[in-house]
Amino acid sequence: MVNIPTVTLNDQTAFPELGLGTYRLTGESGIAAVVSAIETGYRLLDSAVNYENEHEVGEAVRRSGLDRDDLLVATKIPGRDHGYDETIASARGSLQRLGLDRIDVYLIHWPNPRVDRFVDTWRAMIALRDEGLVRTIGVSNFTIPLLTRIIDETGVVPAINQVELHPYFPQQEVRAFHARNDIRTESWSPLARRSELLTEPVVQEIAGRHRVSPTQVVLRWHVQLGSTPIPKSADASRQRENAEIFGFALADEEVAALSALERGRLWDGDPDTHEEF
Numbered sequence: 001m002v003n004i005p006t007v008t009l010n011d012q013t014a015f016p017e018l019g020l021g022t023y024r025l026t027g028e029s030g031i032a033a034v035v036s037a038i039e040t041g042y043r044l045l046d047s048a049v050n051y052e053n054e055h056e057v058g059e060a061v062r063r064s065g066l067d068r069d070d071l072l073v074a075t076k077i078p079g080r081d082h083g084y085d086e087t088i089a090s091a092r093g094s095l096q097r098l099g100l101d102r103i104d105v106y107l108i109h110w111p112n113p114r115v116d117r118f119v120d121t122w123r124a125m126i127a128l129r130d131e132g133l134v135r136t137i138g139v140s141n142f143t144i145p146l147l148t149r150i151i152d153e154t155g156v157v158p159a160i161n162q163v164e165l166h167p168y169f170p171q172q173e174v175r176a177f178h179a180r181n182d183i184r185t186e187s188w189s190p191l192a193r194r195s196e197l198l199t200e201p202v203v204q205e206i207a208g209r210h211r212v213s214p215t216q217v218v219l220r221w222h223v224q225l226g227s228t229p230i231p232k233s234a235d236a237s238r239q240r241e242n243a244e245i246f247g248f249a250l251a252d253e254e255v256a257a258l259s260a261l262e263r264g265r266l267w268d269g270d271p272d273t274h275e276e277f
């Protein structure tokens with residue numbers, strides 16, 4: 001089994017340096033994929049209401065036979081549930097579908113700034129945390145101005161901001177803001193969704209030098225930037241490959257060479273304009 005190290009969040013939670021993305025892991029095969037990841041050593045499972053797989057993730061937790069406290073189950077509030085009362089109701093719905101009595105990591109999936117209800121949503125999350133139904137609260141796809149607003153209006157700093165992050169989109173400024181404010185960065189689509197990133201000559205060259213795979217090079221880059229990547233894989237051997245990144249280190253120049261692949265977002269996911277249902 002792979003031992004995935006942890007870092008301490010601003011709420012003192014021990015948070016893994018790598019987790020499992022679960023978008024599109026549904027049904028029996030989805031449950032089996034999440035169980036195999038847990039058996040491999042993954043302890044952070046990233047779900048969302050909109051992935052329609054909270055049942056599957058909760059079921060995998062039960063089938064794994066692990067102590068509940070050894071796993072961190074993350075889920076996310078969808079755009080349609082923004083608002084104070086709506087968020088409280090949404091959390092209860094998620095708990096029911098997960099079949100668990102606590103959400104370990106609860107995130108606002110997208111800010112939907114044009115709707116402008118994310119501050120009320122954040123206030124409800126603080127209440128849910130205080131009530132003990134949720135342990136760690138954070139956000140996803142928040143820009144620096146949006147983070148600043150929830151912090152200024154509530155005084156509560158999110159523990160996590162999960163953002164699109166990969167060598168094509170290194171998010172230097174957002175990461176620097178996180179570092180200054182003790183917010184853990186989490187990388188979504190860390191492999192750039194298996195695009196041509198893995199065949200980039202610089203990725204291949206670094207992989208050859210360290211005798212590891214291109215995927216491992218990219219995931220190690222995230223770790224060295226201080227971000228927790230959550231690669232999705234349905235396949236047990238690729239899950240293991242993705243987790244075996246704690247036995248080598250990239251040189252600073254190699255990290256910089258990967259960051260130099262910057263070209264922008266993968267798709268039209270600008271948090272200022274993207275409206276999530």
Ligand SMILES: NC(=O)C1=CN([C@@H]2O[C@H](COP(=O)(O)OP(=O)(O)OC[C@H]3O[C@@H](n4cnc5c(N)ncnc54)[C@H](OP(=O)(O)O)[C@@H]3O)[C@@H](O)[C@H]2O)C=CC1
Nearest residue numbers: 021022023188189190191192193194215231232233234238
């Ligand atoms: N907060 C947000 O707005 C968002 C959050 N997310 C989260 O981030 C997670 C990860 O992002 P995702 O978009 O899934 O993309 P990823 O960058 O994780 O790429 C997933 C793809 O890479 C393949 N893959 C995984 N490991 C390997 C490997 N070792 N070698 C070759 N191919 C591999 C997978 O195929 P296979 O399964 O066959 O291995 C799949 O096709 C999501 O599942 C979700 O939990 C994603 C998007 C937005």
Ligand SMILES: O=C(O)C(=O)[C@@H](O)[C@H](O)C(=O)CO
Nearest residue numbers: 023048050109110188269276
């Ligand atoms: O996967 C997620 O978490 C999303 O936010 C989705 O928007 C996803 O990225 C997507 O591509 C939907 O088409």
